[in-house]
Amino acid sequence: MNFRKNRAWQSVTLGLIVIGILLMALGGLLNPVLDALLSPVLGAQEWLTIRYQAVQDLINSPTDLVRLRQENVELEAEVANLQTQVISLQQQVTEVELLSALLDFARSQRENEYVAANVVFRDPRPFLKYVIIDVGSDDGVLRGMPVVSAEGLVGRVDAVTASAARVQLITDTAASVSVIVQPANSNAVLTGSITSDISLGFISQEIEVAPGDLVLTSGLGGNYPPDILIGQIASVRSTATDLFQQAAIQPVVDFSRLSIVLVIVNFQPVEIEPLIPDEN
């Protein structure tokens, strides 16, 4: 009987001790003790894990290396693909900007009708400033029609086939355009040169022109419609002995980067050659 009682007391005591320890653990009172007990165990476990991982890496490394190389190749291909896409998108953005500028230009000049064209070729001879565009008589383009870009005058159509046309740029040595200089409101003749520079001649000595003055088509001669911007005067050369002043022009169009142009298709150039008296 006493033995049973003792066992019961022992059980109750043990239970109370366990509950007490649990309560102490939950209350955080045993943390220093637990830390002291667990730290050697954790240290040993960590040491073992590191060694195990190292051995595992050593065994699996050839497989990983192959997999990593494959991944690298795939990623490099993906990067190349994305770079191509970026370049393509950048080109599209540039083209859209260009088309938008051309549209703005066309809207600002409502009296003209335009056909847009891509510049597909440049003349292979460096002394001839011509470009080939991808529209022709099928698109309503005729010889003599003026060609412009969003910035200003480019040239005029020199020859036409059904699907292409050749444009003589205003920088060509044989090109000449009747222009008006603003604000002096003076007429002059613009000519191209072998170096692609354009210059003004036949400016009267009595007229005052200065760098920064605007140069626009005058419409005289019937080859171009009036008031198309060509550029600004960069410098003026005038001596007392010359009959006329000369000026160098900074064109608004960058002829080295022409890519899209507009042909003014409702402009009919005036044929004045029959009116020119025969020298013979």
Place this chain on the structure above:
Amino acid sequence: MEILAAFLMLALAAIAQNSVVTRINLLAGAADLVLLVLLSWILQSGEKKPVKWGIVAGVLVGFSSASPILVSVVGYLIVIGFVMLLQTRIWQAPYWMLLTSTFFGTIAVYGFEISYWWVNGYPFDFVEMFNIVILPSVVLNVLFVLPVYLFVGEIVKMSSSLEVEV
């Protein structure tokens, strides 16, 4: 096979000339890639009748140029005549002949075309043209001719070996 290779090379040279090479300028001069390919081909392929390639080159250039096709053709034929003349004299020194024919060929082609345009009313100043167009073009052609020559040489070897296999 050789005919196809030569035609393709000249056509590609004409396309590259119109789109890229004309943008590489020295003063107002530019290289003539078609001329360089033509010269390299004639000098390495052992072509018996190179006149036909002169006509092909002239037609390819004439299509995209404001110069009439006949003018381009005659320009290249003058060069071929010059090369044929040289081949009978200095054929044992291929590189010397290449450089000589490039030098005089460029002057001949450009000189002939410039003369044509001058006769037709272009206000060209010959001294200015020589100084800022022809001479810089000669320099560019001489610079580019060696890589073109080596490239065309490889194509000649490939096309002739394919022909032997067939």
